[in-house]
Amino acid sequence: MERVKKIFVQVHVVLWTLFILLASLQLSNEGDHWPTLTTGFILTCLLVFYGNFYLLTTYPGKKKRGDYYRRLIAIVLIGPLPFLYLHPRAMEVWQDFFQYYIMTLVTIVPLFTFLGWLARVTENLVLNTIKKEQLEKQAVESELHYLKSQINPHFLFNTLNNIHTLVYKQASTAPEAVLRLSSLMRYMIYESNAATVPLSREMHYLQDYVGLQQLRYKSSPVVDLEVEGDIASCHIAPLLFIHLLENAYKHSPARLEPGAIKVRVEIKENTLTFRIQNPAGNKAGNALEEPGGIGLPNVRKRLALLYPEKHSLEIDNLGEIFIVTLKIHDLHTQAHEREAQLLYN
Known part of the structure; x- marks a missing residue:
């Protein structure tokens, strides 16, 4: 199980590395501000993605669904801020800030919220499947051990009876x-x-x-x-x-x-x-x-x-x-x- 979790971590690292390289390439034509713009964009994506990802880990049951939704709303509302804070024009005028905030809120945030949910569901599905297989394997091994343990006394009793007869007859x-x-x-x-x-x-x-x-x-x-x-x-x-x-x-x-x-x-x-x-x-x-x-x-x-x-x-x-x-x-x-x-x- 731990081995599978390590594989998932490696998959996250690889995919995010590729995504960062792609985002940097796409935003490199934004002039001298492209490093800070790219950094803000990546931070917003990471915040929304892993915010929802770990909320689903912390509040997986239906009983805690209210706490999950309240915290998810907070993450969604806060999510655009890293991108806007490092954006070269969004912080200059309030009207521009509001415009960029709404644009980020309806484009980037929903996408990475969904991707965070999809990643969590996929990992849970794989881990639960492996856990189920391990439990089934343990059940099979336990039953085999029980069936095998029946062999020894059954065989031993039959053979000891034979030896008893031989000893009795000297x-x-x-x-x-x-x-x-x-x-x-x-x-x-x-x-x-x-x-x-x-x-x-x-x-x-x-x-x-x-x-x-x-x-x-x-x-x-x-x-x-x-x-x-x-x-x-x-x-x-x-x-x-x-x-x-x-x-x-x-x-x-x-x-x-x-x-x-x-x-x-x-x-x-x-x-x-x-x-x-x-x-x-x-x-x-x-x-x-x-x-x-x-x-x-x-x-x-x-x-x-x-x-x-x-x-x-x-x-x-x-x-x-x-x-x-x-x-x-x-x-x-x-x-x-x-x-x-x-x-x-």
Whole structure:
């Protein structure tokens, strides 16, 4: 905001400098008196312009409109005096003074009164627009922070339940599970604070999560994860896919065959496609959005805030399997736009 105000000050200085040069050029044919004549003319313009400009700043509300008009009338009546005082002929005869006063009052004063009002209104409009955008941005960031804060306890509770089972059974894989959880939490707490993270890092996070969940199963890996395309150059909002993967585990049968959960990540023509498929369990109701769950509603809200009109989320219930397909368009462009916004702010 302060940066914008400084820009407005610079615009005032430049425009008034150009105006003074133009006025001096126009009045230079008035003989030897042109410096004082030009000075008086400029002083009158400045007095009327900034008088109204700062009155609108001091009395912006309707409740103080009476005070504004009284002071504006005083400025309008006083406005011609600097020009007349330095005019070589206006102060010689009373009749000439009155004539020049009326002429200045009906020509110069109304014009610069209007220009002062126009400048104030324009600056207010720009500043209010920027302020509104900043408030909206803060609201979005607050909501994103709230949605993101829901991820940690939700994920933590599910994983601690798994570790509790391993400890209860005195499984040898319990220490490894604790280490994996520590690695995952380190990413969630520290690395995921950025607006975007490399897609390759997010995929590594999902692989760690899959490795942690695999400790529950004695069979071969139950998740078949494939990645196609150049993920090294792509950036994505962090922790965006974890709920979809959690739902796939949660709402699948207790016993899973190797490769029963299929995850496909594809980068093609600046579009990211994340597709996850899992077999349907025996739980009644909508297996993807159970009552009180925060999984998909959280994902939907984050997508709406982070990628408005740049994403699609499709859910297909085919009876025996569930398929969730998430597409994010213009992925490279959006990453660059976020970097530009961060640099601007």
